[in-house]
Amino acid sequence: MGDYRTTKPEEIWKKIRDGEITEPTAGMCGGYAQANLVILPKKYAEDFKKFAERNPKPCPILEIMDGSPLVHDMGEGANIVTDIPRYFIYKNGVKVDEVTDASEYWQDDFVGFLIGCSFSFEEALLQAGIDVRHISMGRNVPMYKTNIECEKAGVFEGPLVCSMRPMTPENAKKAAEITEKFPNVHGGPVHMGDPEKIGIKDIDHPDYGDPVEIREGEIPVFWACGVTPQAAIERAKPPIVITHAPGHMFITNVKNAELNDYLEKKKQGTKSL
Structure with missing residues (x-):
C-alpha cells in the first residue's frame, strides 16, 4: 500500500x-x-x-x-x-x-x-498512542456479522455488522472514551471481550476484511460498522x-x-x- x-x-x-x-x-x-x-x-x-x-x-x-x-x-x-x-x-x-x-x-x-x-475516528486513537492493528499490519479492518438484530424499516432488516480492533483492556477503556465523542461515525464500542456473546464463532475468520493479530493480554473491541446495510441488502x-x-x-x-x-x-x- x-x-x-x-x-x-x-x-x-x-x-x-x-x-x-x-x-x-x-x-x-x-x-x-x-x-x-x-x-x-x-x-x-x-x-x-x-x-x-x-x-x-x-x-x-x-x-x-x-x-x-x-x-x-x-x-x-x-x-x-x-x-x-x-x-x-x-x-x-x-x-x-x-x-x-x-x-x-x-x-x-x-x-x-x-x-x-x-476510519474517521482512528486518527484520534493513533494520536492517543493506541495501536490500530489493521493499519500497523497494512491490512483491511476485520468485520463480522453479529447476532444483534437491527431495527426493521420497510423491506430492510438484518444483523448489526461490527468492525474489530484488538487492544489492551486499559487502551480499550481509553478508546471507548475517545470514540464516544464521534457519534456521527459510529460512536463508542458496542461490545468488548468475548466474541461469542455477540454471535461471532471464529474471530480469525471475519465475514469481511482481513484477520489481524490479537496479542496476549489484548481483548477484541467491536464498533458498529457501515457494512451493516450490505447485510440488510442481502435480505431485502x-x-x-x-x-x-x-x-x-x-x-x-x-x-x-x-x-x-x-x-x-x-x-x-x-x-x-
Missing part, C-alpha cells in the same frame, strides 16, 4: 479515478472523514433512509444524493461511482460483480447515501444496489474535527426524499 497519510482528498479522488489506487483507504488523508456508500433505486430509498435513521449507530447518514452521482456537502467535485477504490454490485441480494468504476451501473432513478465510517433483495467494497471508502473533504458540528447544523434543515 502507498503512503497517502498526508495526501489531500481531491488528489486521492483523481488517483482513484485514474486507477492508481484500488486498495483499502484506512490511514489515508489524515484528518479527513471517510464514508461508506449505498446506492439503490428511488423506490427503495425512503425505506433505506428510515432504516438508517432507526439504526444510527451503524448507519449515520452524512449526505444523500438524489438522481445524481455528484457529491456536494461531503466533497464538492467528487463522484460516488468513480472516486471510491472498489465497489460491490448486488442484484436481488446477491453480489454479482466487483469493480473499480461503477459508472456503467448508474441509473437516473438512483439515490446515493454516504454513511459515517469508523432489491433488484440492484451499488455499495463500496468493505474497507474501500469515500474520503470526504470534511475534517473529522468539524464533521459533528457540520452535521448537527445540517440536521436543522433536513428534508425528506
Whole structure:
C-alpha cells in the first residue's frame, strides 16, 4: 500500500479515478472523514433512509444524493461511482460483480447515501498512542456479522455488522472514551471481550476484511460498522444496489474535527426524499 497519510482528498479522488489506487483507504488523508456508500433505486430509498435513521449507530447518514452521482456537502467535485477504490454490485441480494468504476451501473432513478465510517475516528486513537492493528499490519479492518438484530424499516432488516480492533483492556477503556465523542461515525464500542456473546464463532475468520493479530493480554473491541446495510441488502433483495467494497471508502473533504458540528447544523434543515 502507498503512503497517502498526508495526501489531500481531491488528489486521492483523481488517483482513484485514474486507477492508481484500488486498495483499502484506512490511514489515508489524515484528518479527513471517510464514508461508506449505498446506492439503490428511488423506490427503495425512503425505506433505506428510515432504516438508517432507526439504526444510527451503524448507519449515520452524512449526505444523500438524489438522481445524481455528484457529491456536494461531503466533497464538492467528487463522484460516488468513480472516486471510491472498489465497489460491490448486488442484484436481488446477491453480489454479482466487483469493480473499480461503477459508472456503467448508474441509473437516473438512483439515490446515493454516504454513511459515517469508523476510519474517521482512528486518527484520534493513533494520536492517543493506541495501536490500530489493521493499519500497523497494512491490512483491511476485520468485520463480522453479529447476532444483534437491527431495527426493521420497510423491506430492510438484518444483523448489526461490527468492525474489530484488538487492544489492551486499559487502551480499550481509553478508546471507548475517545470514540464516544464521534457519534456521527459510529460512536463508542458496542461490545468488548468475548466474541461469542455477540454471535461471532471464529474471530480469525471475519465475514469481511482481513484477520489481524490479537496479542496476549489484548481483548477484541467491536464498533458498529457501515457494512451493516450490505447485510440488510442481502435480505431485502432489491433488484440492484451499488455499495463500496468493505474497507474501500469515500474520503470526504470534511475534517473529522468539524464533521459533528457540520452535521448537527445540517440536521436543522433536513428534508425528506
